Amino acid sequence: xxxxxxxxxxxxxxxxxxxxxxxxxLLCSAYGETPDEACENLExxxxxxxxxxxxxxxYV
Numbered sequence: 001x002x003x004x005x006x007x008x009x010x011x012x013x014x015x016x017x018x019x020x021x022x023x024x025x026l027l028c029s030a031y032g033e034t035p036d037e038a039c040e041n042l043e044x045x046x047x048x049x050x051x052x053x054x055x056x057x058x059y060v
Contacts, residue, residue, distance in 0.1 A: 003043055010035045022046055 003022070010020045013031065020038035022028035022045070030045050032038030 003039070003046065008039065008042055010038055025049065 007024065008020050008022050010018050013019055017031055017033050018035045018038040020030050020032070020035070020042040022042060028042065028045050028049050030038055030041035032041050
């Protein structure tokens, strides 16, 4: 899943590194040593979240 720049924000962490947050769901966040790594990790988190949501809908 490719995220648009409007879909997330990246902030520097206090101890070094970066956090990326998905704007539509702040529970989806990821850490990385660089901003690009944080965004890549966030893409994986969002993919997993969407996949899990589809599994929940199948059982409801």
